[in-house]
Amino acid sequence: MTQTLQPAAPLSQDRTAPKPRRNFGAWFKDKGWRHLVGVAIGAFALLPLAYVLSAALNPSGTLVSTNGLFSTLSFGNFQDLFADPQKPFAKWFVNTLVIGLVTSAGTVFLGALAAYSFSRMRFRGRRMGLLTLMLLQMFPQMLGVVAIFLLLSGISDVVPWLGLGSQIGLIMVYLGGALGVNTYLMYGFFNTIPTSLDEAARIDGASHIQIFFTIILRLVTPILAIVGLLSFITATGEFLIASIVLNDPDTQTLAVGLYSFVGDNQSRTWGVFSAGAVLAALPVMALFLFLQRYITSGLIAGSVKG
Template identity: 35%
Template sequence: MSLRRKKRLRRFFGHSALHVFFIVLCAVTLIPILYALSVSLNAENSLLSSDFRFIPKHFTLENYKEVFTKQAVMLWFKNSAILAVSTVMISLGAAIPAAYVFSRKQFAGRRAILEILLLLYSFPSVLSMFAIYKLISPMGLVNTRIGLILIYTGTMAVFGLWNMKGYFDTIPIEVEEAAAIDGASNFQLVTKIVLPLAKPSIIVTAIMILIYVWNEYLFAITFMTGAENYTLAAGLYSLQATEMSGSWPVFAAASLVVSLPILIIFFAVQRHMTSGLTAGGVKG
């Protein structure tokens, strides 16, 4: 057996073991999700039962039909999508330049600001709702999407800045210097060199913000009135089966429906999360 074949064989077995490992891991991780899936496909209105099975005895798609026909899911989806896209765009628009200067420029107050920003996270924000209301109410932003976008972008701003600054730090400054010598303007430098290199970090940050907005319900139910203005997460919250009312299977079905778009987006953009650096020919 040649050395090459031996190596290939070893890799084959190694990878097979790895596949087994990940399949088991995913299966274990997904148990609660599969539980929800099974509840949502079950014809009996119950979250609990003494003989639970992953494949329900009385199979039905009725709950999904109800989610889409009786509830304003498409409307909520639209609201969520508008909020998510605007928040991601504005957050990135604000965070990229800020992260860039904090990474590249030396100026008075830089270090102090960076450290203070992190420390802000230690504030227990249980009571922040009232203050935020006091802020957006005079602006007339209660019960408007702009109000929510403002809150969401502000909440994610520290994370966006810090996260992208971290990645900018890893791009060697020599790359930019070389380009500058080649006669690139500042603007070209950023758009042609830095941003492509930072693409993975931008996508990672965008995903984080997207998921935050998608799942946020506290601000959404407090500041939005009327079911037609809800986001998906807020709508889901209102569908929540409580002791008094609601149906568990419909709620379970809705939970899964809400999380599906995120997973699809995540799957789709993963390709772009690979660093431009590793693919490019930059050698330290």
């Protein structure tokens, strides 16, 4: 019995030809323009920072005579920054750190308490309270400058350590202005935490305080870090209210104290001012780099459910 031999199947050939390379015009129309926009935005954001750093390292002390960036390098402005006893930069730096840290810690703690109450408890006036928080965000804090001044001036006659010229009074003003927007921001994040965790804890006999400190705060760490960072940046960079409340040079912040280097038309030292601005940015940069991993996850998760 003969067996018919089948012819061997031809080897499969790769029919996929390499894709033709697109010309520069097609690539630029599709993706290239994005890189161009990114480079332009990056240069637009970095150029002022580079100019300030160049002015801080320029011994001429003026901004007009700076012909090129980093044409002359010197640390004389940084030495002059700490040389004037009438302008205590070191005290301003410490005052700014104290006010910023206390304000951010108080904002995080009080805002978390308020957000937990609005998110987990049901009480009369809850809806009206949330609407009030939204309305408060529509009015800038600048509208209350006159009222803040008169209020602190009246408090100075009764409680001097809480009135004008007091850092505690300035911290109280910052806390009142930051609680509205930060409470509403944390409220949206608290709503993303399942209520089943609270119910399970209550079945085990846990109170609201125990649930808040042992369960909720550990789950909302990203939004707490974001609120603390934003509060610190706002408190350290605010000028208008701080210049009204703090009238003693020993209690002023960096934003107010550095203005004295350029406030006088006859003795403007832009180089020393730029050196102080560079040093003033270091704490904010350090805190931002330390907490940057929480920014994206915190803001996105807080905007899912509100």
